[in-house]
Amino acid sequence: MSFDDAYEALTDHDDDARWAYGTGFADPLAGVDTAVPAGADRAALADYCLMLGDDALIMSHRLQQWVTRAPEIEDELAIANIALDLLGQARLLLSRAAVVEDAGRDEDSLAYLREQAGFRNVRLVERTDDDFAHLVARLVVFSSWRLAIFDQLTKSADPVLAAIAEKGTKELTYHREYAAQWVVRLGDGTDISHIRMQDAAEAVSAADLFAPHETELSMAAAGFGVDPASTRTEVERVWAQVLDAAKLQAAPWRGGEPRGAHTPAMADILAELQGVARDNPGGTW
Amino acid sequence: MTAFAVAARVQDPELPWLTLADLGILREVEELADRVVVTITPTYSGCPAMGAIRDDLTGALRAAGYPRVEVRTVLTPAWTTDWITPAGKDKLTAAGIAPPGPAPRRAAxxxxxTLFPVRPQVPCPRCGAPATEQIAAFSATACRELRRCPACREPFEHVKEI
Known part of the structure; x- marks a missing residue:
């Protein structure tokens, strides 16, 4: 099949597989060697893949909500592309979780049919952003942390996880750069932009991100995962570099609770994310 | 035509003037006794074209007389813009898209x-002016950025180095 333009491609009816949910585009790991390393604690490894996948899935969903609301079309494109990268990471990781747990679920059932209690993401990704300044501050913190984790994960004893991380580090480097450059532009900008960026810098905290869950600790000890506490120095150094260039100040991050509980916002996120799939079981378009 | 030649001519769904071979996402084509095994690699994790590419490869090979086709995906080593062939880069330029320079090498x-853009200068694909400026870090797809040329005043896309 070949197309001269995108419109022709979208209206091409020779093959049925087109884009995303309900279109037959299941299994982004198709053709990848997905054997699980011998001796792996499958339940813990599946849980760990869900954690990394859910962080990306929910962050991507919150970013998608900015589309049509961004200050300029260039930023709309940037945010949509970052959301797409994260969705791609989520699809790979949820598919990996499904293979490892071997319980008859797939990426779609994990994303669209799981109850809230089964979601393993950190609370930071559930937040809404009152202001574009809040979005870019949160994106700097999130992508710095995820980049530090993925960079270590490239040496994971699970070859699939290592490969997903290797691709992801390149993407996250761009996401962090985009967000950090906006923090600097707004922080070191006009009086009003500085005030709003300062407010956002004070509002964001990575403290929860460094508090390890027991699955993260056991996976780190087994050579499959990363102890998030080990990323703290690097993330704090990057945050300080950004704040300094942006002429902003923020207090050190204190406290922090491991992932597990959700904020009240999670119910709304899942209602929107899962509504169509739940209302139309097995539906295609 | 060999199976490799058929697979190499399949077009990219998003950049239809480029072939999969030009883009460097076609890694290997093996003609086995009972089937053809094609190995491809995604450009970005979220690339929505992977399913379409898999379908297109299978369709093209079947039409060329290879009924059994298996398409494998490899994630590592991760795709880099350095794998876009010189012919592919020429085709990008001809289409008004600035091709990527060498991908950045990372120290241990x-x-x-990087808080300020320090990428090598990107020449304008339309008028050839050596220095252009970035408008936006992301464009119609994640792999491209939007730039403009101060000489001919035209905006254009640039495939980012990864």
Missing amino acids: GPVPL
Whole structure:
């Protein structure tokens, strides 16, 4: 099949597989060697893949909500592309979780049919952003942390996880750069932009991100995962570099609770994310 | 035509003037006794074209007389723009898209944060002016950025180095 333009491609009816949910585009790991390393604690490894996948899935969903609301079309494109990268990471990781747990679920059932209690993401990704300044501050913190984790994960004893991380580090480097450059532009900008960026810098905290869950600790000890506490120095150094260039100040991050509980916002996120799939079981378009 | 030649001519769904071979995402084509095994690699994790590419490869090979086709995906080593062939880069330029320069090499240690654009100068694909400026870090797809040329005043896309 070949197309001269995108419109022709979208209206091409020779093959049925087109884009995303309900279109037959299941299994982004198709053709990848997905054997699980011998001796792996499958339940813990599946849980760990869900954690990394859910962080990306929910962050991507919150970013998608900015589309049509961004200050300029260039930023709309940037945010949509970052959301797409994260969705791609989520699809790979949820598919990996499904293979490892071997319980008859797939990426779609994990994303669209799981109850809230089964979601393993950190609370930071559930937040809404009152202001574009809040979005870019949160994106700097999130992508710095995820980049530090993925960079270590490239040496994971699970070859699939290592490969997903290797691709992801390149993407996250761009996401962090985009967000950090906006923090600097707004922080070191006009009086009003500085005030709003300062407010956002004070509002964001990575403290929860460094508090390890027991699955993260056991996976780190087994050579499959990363102890998030080990990323703290690097993330704090990057945050300080950004704040300094942006002429902003923020207090050190204190406290922090491991992932597990959700904020009240999670119910709304899942209602929107899962509504169509739940209302139309097995539906295609 | 060999199976490799058929697979190499399949077009990219998003950049239809480029073939999969031009883009460097076609890694290997093996003609086995009972089937053809094609190995491809995604450009970005979220690339929505992977399913379409898999379908297109299978369709093209079947039409060329290879009924059994298996398409494998490899994630590592991760795709880099350095794998776009010289012919592919020429085709990008001809289409008004600035091709990528050499991908950045990373030193050991944490990934450094670049707060100000320091990428090598990107020449204008339309008028050839040597220095152009970035308008936006992301464009119609994640792999491209939007730039403009101060000489001919035209905006254009540039495939980012990864």
